[in-house]
Structures are given as C-alpha cells and as structure tokens.
Amino acid sequence: MLSQELRLLSNRWIQNRNNWPQFLDWMEITGVRGWTGQRLDFQFPIVAIVGENGTGKSTVLQAAASYYRPPQGRTGFFASDFFPSTTWESIDGVTIRGFCRQGTETFERSVRKPTTRWLGNPQRRIRPITYLDLRRTQPIYARVGYKAIAKPNALETNAVQFDDAQRARASTILGKQYDAARHATTNLDPSRRVPVLSASGVQYSGFHQGAGENAIADLLAQDFLDNGLVLVDELETSLHPRAQRRIIRDFATIARQRHLQILLTTHSPYVLEELPPEARLYIGGTAGAPRTPMVGVSAEYAMTFMDDFQHPELDIYVEDRRAAILVEELLFRFSPEHSRRVQITAFGAANVGQALGQMVAGNRFPRPTIVVLDGDQAQTAGVHLLPGQDAPERVVFAALAVVQYVGLAARTNRTHASLVDAMTQAATLPDHHDWVNHAAEAVVMGGDDLWRAACSVWAQHCLAQAAVQPLLDDIEGKLGPH
Structure with a gap:
C-alpha cells in the first residue's frame, strides 16, 4: 500500500501529467558501457533504477545529467565529464538521445560523439540539475583536508543554518528530533564545510556523526530548484530501512510541491516497495549481454536477480x-x-x-x-x-459459486453460510482485486489463507487437468527427472 505522500504525488501526476512544467519522458543510450540504443521510459516523477552492479544504472543518471544545460549561474554537466577517452578506453560512436517536455512544447534532442568531438551541447534544453552520488559520501574524517581543521582551537567563522523545514525533514527521515542544524566553516579552512547538529541540547559535528547523518545533512543542504531534475546514486547508502522509506516519502512531497523529476539508483527492496510499479525500472543483462530495461517490476522480482541465494x-x-x-x-x-x-x-x-x-x-x-x-x-x-480467460479472482469466485462452495468450509474452519454470504457480497465489488480481502475480513481470516483454500477447492472440484496440461508439460520438460 502506498504511503500518503506517494498517493498525493500519484494523484497530482495523474491529474496534471501533461502540465508538468518540465519532464524527461525517455532516453536512449548508444555506444557506451554496454548500451546499444535501448529505450528507458520514465513514467512517474520519481523513478528508482534497479539492477545488478555493472548493468549501467549510474550510466543512466550520467546520461540524464548530460542531456540538459544549466540555467545561468548554475553548475551543469557535459557528457565529456562522465564519458572521457582515456589511456584504456577510446570513446566514440556515442549518442545520448531523449524526448522532453517543457510547458506545452516537446523536444527531441541528442548529444553525440561520432568521432573525436561531442556535438549537440548548445542545442540542449535548459533545466536545473542536482546530482548526488551518495556512494562516494565519505565520513568527514576520511575526506581530504578535513583532518587539518579538527582542532580544538579552530574558530567557527561562518554558518549556513538549516531552516525549520530542512530541520524537520532531517528529524522525520532519521527518526530523531534535532533542535538545530547547520553547515559551518572555520578560520583554518573556509572552503571545507562541516555539518553541525544539535539534539536534546547536545551539539556535535560531522566528526562525531554517523554516516547516515552525514549523508542526510549533505542531501538536505542541496538547493532543489523548481522544475529541476534530481539524480541520486545509491540512495540507501548508510541509511537504515525506516530512513530509506522516509526519504522516498520526503522526495514525494518535494517533487509534488516543486514539480521535480527524481531519478535514483538503488539495490534496496525498501526503496522499491515504497514506489508504485510504474516508478520501478529494472535493468537486466549481465556483462556481454544486451541491456533489458523493464518498467513495472515488483520488488520481489528485482531482488531475485540481485542475490547469491x-x-x-x-x-x-x-x-x-x-x-x-x-x-x-x-x-x-x-x-x-x-x-x-x-x-x-x-x-x-x-x-x-x-x-x-x-x-x-x-x-x-x-x-x-x-x-x-x-x-x-x-x-x-x-x-x-x-x-479461465479472466482475472484469477473472477474465475475462482465464479466457479466456486457454481459448485456452491463445496468443501470450502472444511478447509477454512468457517461456516458454509458465512462463506457464501462473504464471497457473494465481495463479488459485487467493481474491482476484483478487492474481492479476496473483503471476503476474508467478513469471515475474520487472512486474505492469503482464504485465497489459498479457495484455489485448492477450485483445483479439486472445478478445474479439468486438460486446462493446465500445457503448463504442466512445460514444467516437467524443463525440470526433467529427479
């Protein structure tokens, strides 16, 4: 079930999809890191890109960052930043093509490197880009130059305070009440910012914070401009499961309020479970195999291909x-x-x-x-x-009604009359997806328990083996003998 934040975003998207001020509808990547022109469809304001390591998830974010040019005064990205030729690789024959909407207008644009030069950069549409690579967010003490400012005699010379909204977001995501939060610099090096948090009257800096607090402080310090494209690599880095779910809900709120488009990579089932199916983009394919993007996968399916079990x-x-x-x-x-x-x-x-x-x-x-x-x-x-040539719930409920629910009471330990009433009433609901849970609630049992009993009775009393013989033959053929 979607959280309230995701439902609100989904409703806004359904009502105003064609009026989203800026949106990247799709991209095609050719000639780099195993991509050969497969289309990637982005069907929701937040899209989680999932797949094994090496399937090109980060490449998608880098290509998206390269697709737009920044507004005046903002830092932007070029494809050459992400896809350079090196001593070990020669990058040519590359095309990053996409289709975007801006107001009522639509544009198909590309940046490409047929031989030695990147072409198409001046023709890119303008859009604010925020790129966060949380994989490379190091603890403060491990960052270059920060040990030199970890001195008790250093003086704080400047600070950027988190506003109430930013502080509240940090408290919600991490499940900890913060009294104050800021990024501070010292007289020893004004270029190196340190997150400083205060909770229960105790102040502590990034040198004594957990990795998750550091990551969230860095994320919340970002200035997400209206209508921008936000790219986050490995969102779940250093965050516990509840924080992962909460940050997706936080993203849903700001995406709805500011008309953001957010693309993120993840290996986390908790992130995937927070999102509707159209917001999950699985990239299949291993080294040497074609990339296979699929929209709408379940979290269970995605995780099946990313473990060693x-x-x-x-x-x-x-x-x-x-x-x-x-x-x-x-x-x-x-x-x-x-x-x-x-x-x-x-x-x-x-x-x-x-x-x-x-x-x-x-x-x-x-x-x-x-x-x-x-x-x-x-x-x-x-x-x-x-x-049955229909949805499973409709097939099973209709067939059981014909045989008067024979055997179902014995399998569920409920009275025959209560089951008949519950299932008959449930079958009047317009959405068959609601039938099982509605009937189960009426007879006070779990939906899966009632459905399993109903399927067992249906298979025994209503279904001819010939109807499923092709499936059974395929299973036997692929399994072979014990």
Missing part, C-alpha cells in the same frame, strides 16, 4: 501474489512431485511478463524459466496463461 531448479514468474498462490495450488493438485523444485516469483505489471516471455522465447535466462500471465491477458510469445 541458491534458487530451485525452475523459476516460475507470475503477475502477483494471488497468481502465485493459485499456481502453487495447481502444482499441489496435479503435479505435487514438482512443487518443491520450483520457485514462484511475482513480477508485477503484465507488460513485464510479456517482456520476460520474449526472453524465454529467446532462451536468454541462465536458468530454466516459465512465465505465466493472468487469463485476461493476450497470448504472447514465451508465456502461459492461467485458465
């Missing part, structure tokens, strides 16, 4: 938790010997499943893989459809 023999990907439980019950009913040899993972939006199906068809997964879409989706290459 030994997975079962076969991966089955489905749209959501409801579909996962249904497939589990199908296996228990018709192929129990295989149920312990597979892992079922929810991937999120149906378009992600279609992209995964293309990968299955192209034999591009390193492990045996099957993709299953809900029955109300179109048949596409490399995918199976759940039986």
Whole structure:
C-alpha cells in the first residue's frame, strides 16, 4: 500500500501529467558501457533504477545529467565529464538521445560523439540539475583536508543554518528530533564545510556523526530548484530501512510541491516497495549481454536477480501474489512431485511478463524459466496463461459459486453460510482485486489463507487437468527427472 505522500504525488501526476512544467519522458543510450540504443521510459516523477552492479544504472543518471544545460549561474554537466577517452578506453560512436517536455512544447534532442568531438551541447534544453552520488559520501574524517581543521582551537567563522523545514525533514527521515542544524566553516579552512547538529541540547559535528547523518545533512543542504531534475546514486547508502522509506516519502512531497523529476539508483527492496510499479525500472543483462530495461517490476522480482541465494531448479514468474498462490495450488493438485523444485516469483505489471516471455522465447535466462500471465491477458510469445480467460479472482469466485462452495468450509474452519454470504457480497465489488480481502475480513481470516483454500477447492472440484496440461508439460520438460 502506498504511503500518503506517494498517493498525493500519484494523484497530482495523474491529474496534471501533461502540465508538468518540465519532464524527461525517455532516453536512449548508444555506444557506451554496454548500451546499444535501448529505450528507458520514465513514467512517474520519481523513478528508482534497479539492477545488478555493472548493468549501467549510474550510466543512466550520467546520461540524464548530460542531456540538459544549466540555467545561468548554475553548475551543469557535459557528457565529456562522465564519458572521457582515456589511456584504456577510446570513446566514440556515442549518442545520448531523449524526448522532453517543457510547458506545452516537446523536444527531441541528442548529444553525440561520432568521432573525436561531442556535438549537440548548445542545442540542449535548459533545466536545473542536482546530482548526488551518495556512494562516494565519505565520513568527514576520511575526506581530504578535513583532518587539518579538527582542532580544538579552530574558530567557527561562518554558518549556513538549516531552516525549520530542512530541520524537520532531517528529524522525520532519521527518526530523531534535532533542535538545530547547520553547515559551518572555520578560520583554518573556509572552503571545507562541516555539518553541525544539535539534539536534546547536545551539539556535535560531522566528526562525531554517523554516516547516515552525514549523508542526510549533505542531501538536505542541496538547493532543489523548481522544475529541476534530481539524480541520486545509491540512495540507501548508510541509511537504515525506516530512513530509506522516509526519504522516498520526503522526495514525494518535494517533487509534488516543486514539480521535480527524481531519478535514483538503488539495490534496496525498501526503496522499491515504497514506489508504485510504474516508478520501478529494472535493468537486466549481465556483462556481454544486451541491456533489458523493464518498467513495472515488483520488488520481489528485482531482488531475485540481485542475490547469491541458491534458487530451485525452475523459476516460475507470475503477475502477483494471488497468481502465485493459485499456481502453487495447481502444482499441489496435479503435479505435487514438482512443487518443491520450483520457485514462484511475482513480477508485477503484465507488460513485464510479456517482456520476460520474449526472453524465454529467446532462451536468454541462465536458468530454466516459465512465465505465466493472468487469463485476461493476450497470448504472447514465451508465456502461459492461467485458465479461465479472466482475472484469477473472477474465475475462482465464479466457479466456486457454481459448485456452491463445496468443501470450502472444511478447509477454512468457517461456516458454509458465512462463506457464501462473504464471497457473494465481495463479488459485487467493481474491482476484483478487492474481492479476496473483503471476503476474508467478513469471515475474520487472512486474505492469503482464504485465497489459498479457495484455489485448492477450485483445483479439486472445478478445474479439468486438460486446462493446465500445457503448463504442466512445460514444467516437467524443463525440470526433467529427479
């Protein structure tokens, strides 16, 4: 469930998407770090870019920073800052192309380096850019030149106070009440700023702060101009899970208030879970393989590809938790010997499943893989459809009604009458996604528990094995003998 801050941002975006003052709709990167022209779609004011190390996440941020030129008096970036030719690499044949909106106008622009020079810089649109690489935020004592100012006889000569809003944001994100906050400089070196915080009447500098406090102080000191593009590399650095969730909510608030567009990279499931599906951009592909951007992945799907856990023999990907439980019950009913040899993972939006199906068809997964879409989706290459030609909830509820919910009371330890009333009433709701939880609440049990029981009864009393035989055959073929 989305937080209030994300819901407010989502509502604003739905109502005013075409009126967002400035927005980078998409980019294509060609000729650098494994990118060969794949399109990256940005469908929400905050987009989390996720993938394994080496898949080009930071390259996306660097390309976005290079796409715009700064307003007068602001620091900007050039592609040459991020993609230089060196003793070890010769950078040429590179194109960074994008489509952006500015007011009611749209522009397609590119910066490119066909041979030895970068072209297209003067034609870039103007937009404020803030680039934060939190991966490289070092503790104060490890930064160059800072040990020299860690002297008790140094005098604070200047300070930039955090305003009440900045201080409140720091308190909310870190879950600690700060009385005051500032960035201070000393007479020993006026160029080196030190964060100074005060909590419960105790003042302490960056030399005695945690890494998370340092990172948040640096982030909150940034001046996010209206309509700007904010780029954050590895947002979760040094932050505990609650702080990661809170900073996304903080970003949602300022994005809504200032019409910001925020692109960030992450490996954190907590960051991904805070965002709606359209705000999650997964980049697949390992070294030597094509990059595969996918919008709408679930946090569970993204994390499956970013750990070293030994997975079962076969991966089955489905749209959501409801579909996962249904497939589990199908296996228990018709192929129990295989149920312990597979892992079922929810991937999120149906378009992600279609992209995964293309990968299955192209034999591009390193492990045996099957993709299953809900029955109300179109048949596409490399995918199976759940039986029933409709959403799983509609299929199961309708079939159980026909057989008068036989066997469901015994599996749930609820009365037959209460289950009939609950499920009949739930099926009148316009959104089938609400049916299971509505019925479960009425009979005082968990939604997953009721759904699993319903799927088990449906598989036993309503479903002919022939309807799922192609899926069962595919599973058996890819697993082979024990």
